[in-house]
Amino acid sequence: MAALVAGVDPEHPLTGVIHAAGVLDDAVVTSQTPERLARVWEAKATAAAHLHAATADLRLGMFVMFSSAAGVMGSPGQANYAAANAFCDALAAHRRSLGMPGVSVAWGLWAESSEMTGNLTEADLARMARSGIAAMASDHALALLDAAVEHGGHQLIAADVNTRVLATQPPDALPAALRALVAASAGAGRTTERRTAAAAGAQPVDWAGRLAGMSADERRRVLLDLVRGHATTVLGHADAEAVQADTSFKDLGFDSLTAVELRNRLSAATGLRLPAALVFDYPEAAIVADYLLERLAPEEDASTGRTGADPALGELAKLEATLARLDVADGEAGAVTARLESLLATWKATRNLAGQKPDAAERKTATERLESASAAQVLDFIDNELGVS
Incomplete structure (x- = not known):
């Protein structure tokens, strides 16, 4: 890198740097390896460090690094890529502290297919859209690049976000930058309870009260329909019949990313704090429905149909749901x-x-x-x- 910079014709000196290199090697954390991290790190972070060192004595007008929103907001399966891009964000701050130009632009998704995005499936794109991140046309993205260079900040996010979709997410599921964006766009009248309910696709549900008047079979059917409906959405199917009650989530095509999304959607729909490994601990829709039934409607006594603690437990279930939605x-x-x-x-x-x-x-x-x-x-x-x- 130093030799390349030194070889620039003095008659046409180097006046700016744009570092846009990067590679992906996605995997969940348990499947990450030092080799995978090194491959991603070298193209993004190591290259940025070499560019910084090689141009330190030049009078540059700009030093722009293409970072990623993954480094700012996180992205499932991209811990290594997020770390490499976070290095670029930090390098921009370091350069500014030295009085040198530096800006790191954390990009969202570009619509134009590239080596890095060409492997995204329709299900991947649908999942991103449900999270509030839309794909940017190239001309729009380039206009944002110009704006970022002129802005003056050292770390900026350039992404096309749908604040209405973001507002349907539970607040604690959103990165800090997006929470602030939602708060600014939603206005004072929109409450956390409404956002959480919208994430489940319905108004807030008093599950304890709703289930109390049903037979055991009706309770199970309602909760099974809930699980199958959200699983259908997560997998991108049009019909819930594609998700059979006794088919394993693994056989249905769930992976770590879609498993987390299903857990989050069911948590928002029920108001319950569900385990991170929900889909793996309860590997079929019917089993998840039974688990939710245990959480939402305590087991009844066989002789009386109710337990003495049933009213109190019902109220505690309501309290749990209320506290889960509370934003104070x-x-x-x-x-x-x-x-x-x-x-x-x-x-x-x-x-x-x-x-x-x-x-x-x-x-x-x-x-x-x-x-x-x-x-x-x-x-x-x-x-x-x-x-x-």
């Missing part, structure tokens, strides 16, 4: 967490579940822990302590 600032979570801890302490004390009544100091310590807890930690508290997982 960290400072506001303290009141919620303190109240939850107080309720739990009272329940354990009156039912003698803890062996002995907690003293004031124990209550205070637990309350202080919850006041500083994140939203995820609050939900873990409910799962672990109230037994609704």
Whole structure:
């Protein structure tokens, strides 16, 4: 690289650099290898470092690196590519700190097929569209490149996003940059609850109340239809008949990426926090439906049709769904967490579940822990302590 730069004719000096090289070697994290990382890293990060070193003494007017939105927002199966592009983002910041030109443009999807995008299937494109990322025409992308060079920032995202689609995603499933974009475009009137419900394709559902009036067979059928419907969408089929209840997800064509999407869609539809390995732990639509039934409608007593705890468990299921949809600032979570801890302490004390009544100091310590807890930690508290997982 140094020899190449040194060989530039002084009569026509090098005045700018655009680094657009890159290769892909996608795989889920468990299938990544040092060799795969090295292949992707060398074309993107190592080449950028060599360009930086070889041109450090030149008076460049621009130093532009083609990065990827994968490095900013993440992309399933592209951990190695995300890391290499994040290096370019950091290099741009480093160059600016030295008073040198530098901008890293994190690109979204280009519509024109290339060596890097030519292997995308219709299902891949449909999945990206459902996530709110649309393909850009080349002339539009080149116009964004011109705008990025003129902008003055050192790290910019150039992508065609559908904010209406993004607004249907659960907020905690969106990268920070997209959450801010949705908040700016949606306005104050759109709540997290509405976004989460839209992600499931319906208005918020009181599952405990809806299932309570059904027979066991009806409950299972409704939840099986829910699972099959979302699986059909994820796989890109037009008819739910393509997803049979007793066919394994693996045989249906699910991989790690589509498995995560199905888990996310079912989580949004039910308001439940579902395990990351849902599709692998419960490998058929019928088995997932049975699992959801256990979570949403506690098992009934054979003689009476109901248990004494059924009303309370139903209310706790509603509370779990409400908290899953809740979108509050960290400072506001303290009141919620303190109240939850107080309720739990009272329940354990009156039912003698803890062996002995907690003293004031124990209550205070637990309350202080919850006041500083994140939203995820609050939900873990409910799962672990109230037994609704």
